[in-house]
Amino acid sequence: MSTTQKKQKRKPYPSDISQNGWKKFKQAMPVVKSASKCGGRPAADIKEVINAIFYVVKTGCSWRSLPHDLPCWQTVYGYFNRWSRDGTWESINCFLVKKLRTNAARSARPTAGILDSQSVKTTACGGRHRGYDAGKQIKGRKRFILTATQGLLLAVWVCAASVSEKMGAKCLLRYLRRSFVLRELCSQVELVWVDGGYRGEDLRRFAKRLWGWCWQVVLRTDERKGFRVLPRRWVVERTFAWILHARRLSKDYEKSRINAQSMVYLAMISVMVKRF
Numbered sequence: 001m002s003t004t005q006k007k008q009k010r011k012p013y014p015s016d017i018s019q020n021g022w023k024k025f026k027q028a029m030p031v032v033k034s035a036s037k038c039g040g041r042p043a044a045d046i047k048e049v050i051n052a053i054f055y056v057v058k059t060g061c062s063w064r065s066l067p068h069d070l071p072c073w074q075t076v077y078g079y080f081n082r083w084s085r086d087g088t089w090e091s092i093n094c095f096l097v098k099k100l101r102t103n104a105a106r107s108a109r110p111t112a113g114i115l116d117s118q119s120v121k122t123t124a125c126g127g128r129h130r131g132y133d134a135g136k137q138i139k140g141r142k143r144f145i146l147t148a149t150q151g152l153l154l155a156v157w158v159c160a161a162s163v164s165e166k167m168g169a170k171c172l173l174r175y176l177r178r179s180f181v182l183r184e185l186c187s188q189v190e191l192v193w194v195d196g197g198y199r200g201e202d203l204r205r206f207a208k209r210l211w212g213w214c215w216q217v218v219l220r221t222d223e224r225k226g227f228r229v230l231p232r233r234w235v236v237e238r239t240f241a242w243i244l245h246a247r248r249l250s251k252d253y254e255k256s257r258i259n260a261q262s263m264v265y266l267a268m269i270s271v272m273v274k275r276f
Helices: 003-009 019-027 046-059 073-085 088-103 165-178 180-185 201-211 233-244 257-275
Strands: 112-121 131-133 138-148 153-160 191-194 214-217
Touching: 019 046, 019 088, 019 257, 046 073, 046 257, 073 088, 073 257, 088 153, 088 180, 088 257, 112 165, 112 233, 138 165, 138 233, 138 257, 153 165, 153 180, 153 257, 165 180, 165 201, 201 214, 233 257
Parallel strands: 112 191, 191 214
Antiparallel strands: 112 138, 131 138, 138 153
């Protein structure tokens, strides 16, 4: 059965991208070329490939467990891995962030952000870049994310859970500087809110020297017991909650750190395309 016949006959999955979302998504996609030496159109339906990738992200299944009415798992994983290596997922995420901010009558590039980290367990096939977070008592990896004030993901850096908050924040800021699309997206940021784990004169000076950012630490107070919403910090916690709606992100199943970062981008991309 051809890919076109599968597309016509299969029933939609809840994770499928909508028509409006696809119109925006494909604007940021690279030109997909045929794998054949003779050229021509790609053998796979790219929209169905994206639907299959979203299916893995949403359901948490393995690549080999993809339903038979979607493109074969080798093709799907091939696109995912290739676009992870060349930064395509970063570019698509940046494009959608700008579009949503523009639709909300905001400037395309944010002027403030919130930075925080999340430790997650890895599995037996977790690969390299694993460690033990003594504070959270978790053996796995740590996700450092920078979000805009709306909660939209600007960048993510994945490393071993044993990496400290200060060192991980420095790695994230260097990563932003190296990537052209992320550097352009964050070029107007002036203020970043962080929690107490990121305080210290050394880190403040590092952020000021590398990016010119004002590093504002938001601390808890012991005056009031129980749960309390802290200014701005709840935004990044909500983003972590959005990410964990994707079952693939409940743990870190990826062998490659680069692929682990791509999964976080894809989780947020799947959230953003639903807003068009």
